[in-house]
Amino acid sequence: MIGDFEYFAPKTVDEAIALLSKYKGEAKIIAGGQSMLVVMKRGLLTTEYLIDIKGIAALDYIKYDEGEGLRIGALTIHRAIEKSPIIQKHFRVLSEMEQNLATIQTRNWGTIGGNLCHGDPAGDPAPVLIALNAKLKLAGSGGERIIEVEEFSKDYLEVALEPDEMLTEIQVPTPLSHTGIACEKLMVMKGDMGVVGAAVSITLSPKDGVCKDARIVLSNCASVPLRARGAEKKLIGKVLNDSLLVEAGEVASTEASPPVDVHGSAEYRQEMVKVFVRRAATKALERAKAA
Amino acid sequence: MEETFGNYSVIGKAMPRVDARAKVTGEAKYAADIELPGMLWGQIKRSPYAHARILNIDTSKAEELPGVKAVTTGKDFNGFKWGWSGPTRDEEPFATTKVRYQYEGVAAVAAISEDIAEEACDLIEVEYEPLPGVFDPFEAMKEGAPLVHDNRPGNICVEYHWTFGDVDKAFAESHLVREDIFQTPRMAKGYLETPAVVAYWPGPDRLVFQGAKGSPYFPYRILARCFNLPLSNVRVIQPFIGSDFGGTKNDMTHCDFAAPMLAKKTGRPVKLVYTQFDTLTTDLRRHPMWITIKTGVTKDGILKATYVKAIADGGAYTRMSPLTMFLTGTCMTLPYELPNFKFDAYNYFTNNPSSAAMRGHGLYHSRFAADVQLDMMAEELGLDPVEIRLRNAIENPEPGKVYETINGVHMATCGVKECIEKVAEATNWEEKRKTKKVEGHKSYGIGFSAATYNGGTKLSAHNACAAIVRVCEDGSINYLTGASDVGQGSDTVCCAIAAEVLGVGLEDIDIKRVDTAFTPVDPGSYGSRVTVLAGQAAMNAAEDAKRQLVEVAAQQFSVTPEEVEIKNRQVFVKSNPQRNMPWERLVRIACYETPGKVIIGRGYSTQGITILGLADLSKGVGDIGTNYSFTAQAAEVEVDVETGVVKCTDNSVIAHDCGFPLNPPAVETQVQGGSYHQGVSAALYEEFKMDQGQTLNPNLIDYMRPRAYEAPMTKVLHVVTNDPYGPFGAKEASEGSCCSAPPALINAIYDATGVWIKDLPAQPEKVFWALKAQKEKKQRKK
Numbered sequence A: 001m002i003g004d005f006e007y008f009a010p011k012t013v014d015e016a017i018a019l020l021s022k023y024k025g026e027a028k029i030i031a032g033g034q035s036m037l038v039v040m041k042r043g044l045l046t047t048e049y050l051i052d053i054k055g056i057a058a059l060d061y062i063k064y065d066e067g068e069g070l071r072i073g074a075l076t077i078h079r080a081i082e083k084s085p086i087i088q089k090h091f092r093v094l095s096e097m098e099q100n101l102a103t104i105q106t107r108n109w110g111t112i113g114g115n116l117c118h119g120d121p122a123g124d125p126a127p128v129l130i131a132l133n134a135k136l137k138l139a140g141s142g143g144e145r146i147i148e149v150e151e152f153s154k155d156y157l158e159v160a161l162e163p164d165e166m167l168t169e170i171q172v173p174t175p176l177s178h179t180g181i182a183c184e185k186l187m188v189m190k191g192d193m194g195v196v197g198a199a200v201s202i203t204l205s206p207k208d209g210v211c212k213d214a215r216i217v218l219s220n221c222a223s224v225p226l227r228a229r230g231a232e233k234k235l236i237g238k239v240l241n242d243s244l245l246v247e248a249g250e251v252a253s254t255e256a257s258p259p260v261d262v263h264g265s266a267e268y269r270q271e272m273v274k275v276f277v278r279r280a281a282t283k284a285l286e287r288a289k290a291a
Numbered sequence B: 001m002e003e004t005f006g007n008y009s010v011i012g013k014a015m016p017r018v019d020a021r022a023k024v025t026g027e028a029k030y031a032a033d034i035e036l037p038g039m040l041w042g043q044i045k046r047s048p049y050a051h052a053r054i055l056n057i058d059t060s061k062a063e064e065l066p067g068v069k070a071v072t073t074g075k076d077f078n079g080f081k082w083g084w085s086g087p088t089r090d091e092e093p094f095a096t097t098k099v100r101y102q103y104e105g106v107a108a109v110a111a112i113s114e115d116i117a118e119e120a121c122d123l124i125e126v127e128y129e130p131l132p133g134v135f136d137p138f139e140a141m142k143e144g145a146p147l148v149h150d151n152r153p154g155n156i157c158v159e160y161h162w163t164f165g166d167v168d169k170a171f172a173e174s175h176l177v178r179e180d181i182f183q184t185p186r187m188a189k190g191y192l193e194t195p196a197v198v199a200y201w202p203g204p205d206r207l208v209f210q211g212a213k214g215s216p217y218f219p220y221r222i223l224a225r226c227f228n229l230p231l232s233n234v235r236v237i238q239p240f241i242g243s244d245f246g247g248t249k250n251d252m253t254h255c256d257f258a259a260p261m262l263a264k265k266t267g268r269p270v271k272l273v274y275t276q277f278d279t280l281t282t283d284l285r286r287h288p289m290w291i292t293i294k295t296g297v298t299k300d301g302i303l304k305a306t307y308v309k310a311i312a313d314g315g316a317y318t319r320m321s322p323l324t325m326f327l328t329g330t331c332m333t334l335p336y337e338l339p340n341f342k343f344d345a346y347n348y349f350t351n352n353p354s355s356a357a358m359r360g361h362g363l364y365h366s367r368f369a370a371d372v373q374l375d376m377m378a379e380e381l382g383l384d385p386v387e388i389r390l391r392n393a394i395e396n397p398e399p400g401k402v403y404e405t406i407n408g409v410h411m412a413t414c415g416v417k418e419c420i421e422k423v424a425e426a427t428n429w430e431e432k433r434k435t436k437k438v439e440g441h442k443s444y445g446i447g448f449s450a451a452t453y454n455g456g457t458k459l460s461a462h463n464a465c466a467a468i469v470r471v472c473e474d475g476s477i478n479y480l481t482g483a484s485d486v487g488q489g490s491d492t493v494c495c496a497i498a499a500e501v502l503g504v505g506l507e508d509i510d511i512k513r514v515d516t517a518f519t520p521v522d523p524g525s526y527g528s529r530v531t532v533l534a535g536q537a538a539m540n541a542a543e544d545a546k547r548q549l550v551e552v553a554a555q556q557f558s559v560t561p562e563e564v565e566i567k568n569r570q571v572f573v574k575s576n577p578q579r580n581m582p583w584e585r586l587v588r589i590a591c592y593e594t595p596g597k598v599i600i601g602r603g604y605s606t607q608g609i610t611i612l613g614l615a616d617l618s619k620g621v622g623d624i625g626t627n628y629s630f631t632a633q634a635a636e637v638e639v640d641v642e643t644g645v646v647k648c649t650d651n652s653v654i655a656h657d658c659g660f661p662l663n664p665p666a667v668e669t670q671v672q673g674g675s676y677h678q679g680v681s682a683a684l685y686e687e688f689k690m691d692q693g694q695t696l697n698p699n700l701i702d703y704m705r706p707r708a709y710e711a712p713m714t715k716v717l718h719v720v721t722n723d724p725y726g727p728f729g730a731k732e733a734s735e736g737s738c739c740s741a742p743p744a745l746i747n748a749i750y751d752a753t754g755v756w757i758k759d760l761p762a763q764p765e766k767v768f769w770a771l772k773a774q775k776e777k778k779q780r781k782k
């Protein structure tokens, strides 16, 4: 089923990177295993060397500083993000996103880093982080580098990690003032992967209430998390109202090229993009006004 | 305070389940837990094709792999075929000439580890000639369609044509006649425990089989025939069973043949455990059915006639399809009075995995169609759904009388009216129905339904359950039965019945798992038959033991046996309870007075057969049940009208007439489980999606099964009718509630949205397009 592999459990990032460099390309990192094991059990992935990073305690943290913003260690579990008072206070949308990510059992074991590195375009965190303008810190044998979350996903289950690199931190800047952010996804049952989903960030100008910036990101609508730039353009520079939000949904729907599978046809998903962009945008706008 | 029923010492009130401790402590061993010295692992080689001729099977490379101890193919079984009944033996343990569904087994391997067994399967080379297939009944019925079984022209698996009364005349006389087509999908049974088995041969002609089988006397008989053994030499030892719900755990799977054959070849124990993938691709599924139903009513909504044409996808082999189609038809004449009824059933072979029984067997499909159509007709007539049901519901017969339907189904008790009334009252139906609730994009609605199910199912051939009550010299009791508790709680009620009759406590009785070497033969756990029939066996066996003890007591008290009573572990003279002795003392006297007695009570069930006879499946007449449960249900749904997502809310109530609730909490939880897990779930979520015989969602992420978040906390109300054919008045519990949930939910979706979803499940996309079409139609009208 899963096959034979050699197992390592490094305790530090340096040890992990040393192993990655040593077995370049032959090794695979496992964190919570919530995505990996599904893929391995279906026989879609085998590896010679398995590097279990769950024991690297230094990568499990949530830090906040108004100037620096939010820093989340790659090994922080979903449930910790969901329940963090700091996040609930300053980045409520992240906590809300986590509440509908899988079941409590999965959230208690799966990590935010693992979710992002899995590179599933249906994943919930990436669109929200892209809406939040977040960055990732990657560590490799050549040192560290920073990359936009938006640049990280390359293709279906493919991310911009070199064979000797790992994700260590998620960096979320403090949003500009008068910004509201919300996410919504279509679930048939609570905790399902979204049939489609949308994360929307809206920043208003305090003077005249004009939309200064909008970021609309769709999940499960392309091979990577999809920025609906056309839909964003519909909003930027305007005083927003309900019909503009409906229009933004309609434009986003034309930008999406969702998959077809047992959970829905492409046509249905396109209809749902309209609904979920509008719903998330409505909530984001309310929040921006209240901010 | 817990509700209690009747005036009894043990039954009719909450009692702990006798298996609870073993299960929560992990002491309970399931088939997959069994480990034996020298045990080998088996694995099955399966066909990638849904329909193909087998040209050659080369096992040589697999045999040469180090660690492989034996390989078997269908040829080793010398042409043995098996089936649900004599005339329907159409399946080989492993396909030899042709595979008929994807992943059908063609060979099996035993090796020293799971990995080696799997590797060896990959090394087996099978040459196939792929054949065109038929993947639904409509393809299967076409002229010139490929044949699944060369000797079965037209791919017809089962066909019934029954007529009772004169439907044409009745339709002509009806005020309103409606015809609709309803559809039910293929579904998984939903047991957590996948098929698993360990088999070994303690001697050259002695087989021990420990498998996850809900009806252990099925493999007992089938394996005896397969390996040409006397029944006395086939020992099936029943592990704990991780639920069943019909089909696979009654019948055989490839692993049930592979383990004994590989064990025979190697002389070592062999174990096989199915993965969830094996289960979701090859285990028996609920039949997909297309039900065309035509019904005529008077202007007052009184049913005049129903014509049902049921078309089913039977899958690759016959399995239990003859019974499924019978059950789909027979129940049309209850729970409502129906004077004219016609039924045409067609079950086709296809190149899909076989279909078979699932909780609510048969009735689920046609009662769904009938109970939704009843709401449609009520609306056309301007009648309330509760009112039309009350007008048609069969009355509870007077004590001593028996109601007979037009197709010869008999019932001495029928609590459906009371169920309907209770649910209407508990939900405040009229009020609730009037208040239309719309909150933003959510629309709420409530729907009603009523249902029935046969309890104490009896088929042809052997039907009796039996029990042995062994009273030990210290007063404790061993209870032996061939009836299996697969999780439904029957061990507890059988022990409770024995305790009640003997006048002792539930804790005095120790029940053993089935072991065919020691326990009496039993038909099996299916058709809601265990409580009714094994329960009667428990009663009879306990009475036999009690009679033996009472004789001793009578001598001791110098009275006649009729004057002696045993209650709450006290033995006394009825007319003078001062003259008494403790139960232990009586037992000790009985066992130790020279020469000493050995107190063994034995009993078996006779109920139902002796009184009402057996049903004739082909003619559609007679009783399949010993008695019949009744259910009424109201369910509230919340529909997201922008997305089509439907949820069943907590505002759902069920009233259930199970005759008499022997263990009330067990009845309630079974009813909730049946109604929610397999009723609501069938209505809203579950369906195998197929493409040319391939299952597209063979995992529990894509095959949607709801979790606790989606579970409505249904309220359960008891209706007690004390059926004379059941032990202490009991009938069946909960298969009825599995049938009442889908129509209640579909009727509720209509109440919320004005849209009829006639093909289950009401998955979001389906509801969304239906709502969109409705909106466009309205706009066009304007």
Ligand SMILES: Cc1cc2nc3c(=O)[nH]c(=O)nc-3n(C[C@H](O)[C@H](O)[C@H](O)COP(=O)(O)OP(=O)(O)OC[C@H]3O[C@@H](n4cnc5c(N)ncnc54)[C@H](O)[C@@H]3O)c2cc1C
Residues within 6 Å of the ligand: A028, A029, A030, A031, A032, A033, A034, A035, A036, A037, A038, A053, A074, A075, A078, A100, A101, A102, A103, A106, A107, A109, A110, A111, A112, A113, A114, A115, A116, A117, A118, A122, A123, A124, A125, A161, A165, A166, A167, A168, A191, A192, A193, A194, B701
């Ligand atoms: C039943 C179920 C439901 C789910 N529902 C949802 C849902 O609704 N929404 C959603 O977004 N997700 C969902 N998921 C996915 C899952 O929760 C996440 O993807 C999971 O948390 C990944 O984290 P992990 O630590 O388990 O990663 P793993 O499975 O251990 O790893 C995933 C991938 O990331 C790599 N990796 C892990 N950590 C690092 C690192 N630090 N650096 C480099 N590479 C790394 C691994 O090599 C692997 O390729 C669901 C999963 C399950 C089982």
